[in-house]
Amino acid sequence: MERQQFEQLALEHLDAVYRMALHLSRRPDEADELVQEVYARAFRPRTIERFEDKSAADDPTSGSGGMRSWLFAICHNVFYTRLKKQSRRPTSVESFFSESSSETAPNEPPPVWDRTDLDWEHVDARLKSAIDDLKEEYREVLMLWGVDGLKYREIAEITEVPIGTVMSRLHRARKLLSDKLMSDEKVVDDLGLRMLTSEPE
Amino acid sequence: MTDQPNHHNTEQAQRAFFDALLQQRPLPIGPLLRARADDELTESQNQQLDELIADHPEAPAQIEFERALRGSCARAMAGPRCPEALAARIAATAGVASATGHAAYSADDTLPAIGHASQNTRQSGFWSDRLASRISPVLAIAAVLLLTFAGVLVWQSVEFSGNVTPVPGLSIEQASYYQRVSDFVAREHTRCADDSAAQNKLIEHDISQALAYFSAAFGQELSAPDLANARGGLSFYGGGDCHLPSTGRSGHLRFDALTDDGRTVTMSLFIAPDPGILPLDEGKTYALKSKACDDAGAQLYAWISSGIQYLLVTDAPGDLCSEMRSVMNAPEILGSL
Numbered sequence A: 001m002e003r004q005q006f007e008q009l010a011l012e013h014l015d016a017v018y019r020m021a022l023h024l025s026r027r028p029d030e031a032d033e034l035v036q037e038v039y040a041r042a043f044r045p046r047t048i049e050r051f052e053d054k055s056a057a058d059d060p061t062s063g064s065g066g067m068r069s070w071l072f073a074i075c076h077n078v079f080y081t082r083l084k085k086q087s088r089r090p091t092s093v094e095s096f097f098s099e100s101s102s103e104t105a106p107n108e109p110p111p112v113w114d115r116t117d118l119d120w121e122h123v124d125a126r127l128k129s130a131i132d133d134l135k136e137e138y139r140e141v142l143m144l145w146g147v148d149g150l151k152y153r154e155i156a157e158i159t160e161v162p163i164g165t166v167m168s169r170l171h172r173a174r175k176l177l178s179d180k181l182m183s184d185e186k187v188v189d190d191l192g193l194r195m196l197t198s199e200p201e
Numbered sequence B: 001m002t003d004q005p006n007h008h009n010t011e012q013a014q015r016a017f018f019d020a021l022l023q024q025r026p027l028p029i030g031p032l033l034r035a036r037a038d039d040e041l042t043e044s045q046n047q048q049l050d051e052l053i054a055d056h057p058e059a060p061a062q063i064e065f066e067r068a069l070r071g072s073c074a075r076a077m078a079g080p081r082c083p084e085a086l087a088a089r090i091a092a093t094a095g096v097a098s099a100t101g102h103a104a105y106s107a108d109d110t111l112p113a114i115g116h117a118s119q120n121t122r123q124s125g126f127w128s129d130r131l132a133s134r135i136s137p138v139l140a141i142a143a144v145l146l147l148t149f150a151g152v153l154v155w156q157s158v159e160f161s162g163n164v165t166p167v168p169g170l171s172i173e174q175a176s177y178y179q180r181v182s183d184f185v186a187r188e189h190t191r192c193a194d195d196s197a198a199q200n201k202l203i204e205h206d207i208s209q210a211l212a213y214f215s216a217a218f219g220q221e222l223s224a225p226d227l228a229n230a231r232g233g234l235s236f237y238g239g240g241d242c243h244l245p246s247t248g249r250s251g252h253l254r255f256d257a258l259t260d261d262g263r264t265v266t267m268s269l270f271i272a273p274d275p276g277i278l279p280l281d282e283g284k285t286y287a288l289k290s291k292a293c294d295d296a297g298a299q300l301y302a303w304i305s306s307g308i309q310y311l312l313v314t315d316a317p318g319d320l321c322s323e324m325r326s327v328m329n330a331p332e333i334l335g336s337l
Helices: A003-011 A014-025 A027-041 A045-050 A067-083 A091-099 A120-132 A136-146 A153-158 A165-182 A185-191 B007-023 B029-037 B043-052 B059-077 B083-100 B107-122 B126-130 B137-159 B172-192 B195-201 B205-216 B292-296 B319-328
Strands: A193-198 B234-243 B250-258 B263-275 B285-288 B299-305 B308-314
Touching: A003 A045, A003 A067, A003 A153, A003 B083, A003 B172, A003 B292, A014 A027, A014 A067, A014 A136, A014 B083, A027 A045, A027 A067, A045 B126, A045 B299, A045 B319, A067 A153, A067 B029, A091 B285, A091 B308, A120 A165, A120 B059, A136 A153, A136 A165, A136 B059, A153 A165, A165 B029, A185 B172, B007 B107, B029 B043, B029 B059, B083 B172, B083 B250, B172 B250, B172 B263, B172 B292, B172 B299, B195 B234, B205 B234, B205 B250, B234 B263
Parallel strands: none
Antiparallel strands: B234 B250, B250 B263, B263 B308, B285 B299, B299 B308
16 A cells, blocks of 8 residues: 555545544543554554555445554554553454453343333433443443444454453443433433343343 | 564464363353354354253343443443644654654663763753853853744744645644545545455445434434435445544445446545534535545545544545535535635
């Protein structure tokens, strides 16, 4: 890929990368630094030479396997390297799915409410604060899944964890949000919610 | 550096993963319902799941709940956009890298040198050896002025180098956005003029449905174009989600028309909540100059209406182009940046 073409493509995802950086760090100044480092790494000549656009040929804007996922992966790595958390070595494709996750996907089914047309707009403000309280690894998968619309396997590739872990984190993040919303009596009253069943299998 | 995984292999492995879940007894219904809600299952896996959950009447509501939660999370986490100052800094970095063939900013390369230099300057006697206390105030002021002037020159050369073309009347942030957006719409217009690409992106072929979808996404009612009375047999091809720079949600609508000599021309309308970066007044249509659109043989128009930004790219000739703008409810008054 030509340098100019590469740079233009990378810059198109600036908002998405910034959003991820901000949700991970929760601090605008840190997000600024993170984004600058992501692009500094991305724009290195050797990196550009090695980059191969693996997005679906029919829709390069899908982000699938392409520039956006790749920038997210750099952002993830830079952030966690900075935090000096446990090292996360790349996982080979063979072991990617066979590796048993330490965070097994819970079998608990999603809740059922007596209304399917919940007033979700009303819930959004409360969701924001509930999301802010989540651990960063939950916020990260929630954002990649919810906002950027990535598939489980793409999130697994970016975060370098098995797909079962992605599903487990997503489940826990969603459950924490639901529980938090529904623990507020006022929300339940406002929305007229009554849970029909939420019993685990 | 992050290596790129083999996408094809992981896709196959994911299919095998869910096949295995579908074989498990008791059925792990929770993960499978969530995977179903997230469109992670293949068609045959969906059919299998349908049969397996036939005696779970609550399953559709559970799937619906998960989808609604996803939409709500998307809205709650959608913002904010990258600050324009940061975007301009990074765009300028790209430009410098382009011009020199080297990354303009590389922490690994520059930080050790900076660290070494700062160690030197912290040595006692460094400044006292070099700064003569006898420097006259006049010389000091002249030095400050000279440094300020040099700084301005350096700033200008960095800001305006590389890919960002200065546009009269626009700040560097606005010019950067202008170029990013015009390059993007020109490229997507050209790409989706081809049916094989358009079929994968512009998946909603009913204009009412498409407008209802984007009205809901933007929280703003969009008015429908009057296609029935349009000249040139203007027809709606399809619409779909897009990734217009600096917007959270955006849409791409394609229309086709016939010219007087029977040629089919295409029009792309990109819509998104106005990010407020370009100085566009409501009530005016702006004809924007764009090299990317020129290269694509198309013209680019922009207008704002009720907080929604419309970008129209078309390769239609003059009269038909004007007709298309009218059908799209573009303001008749033409403005310029």
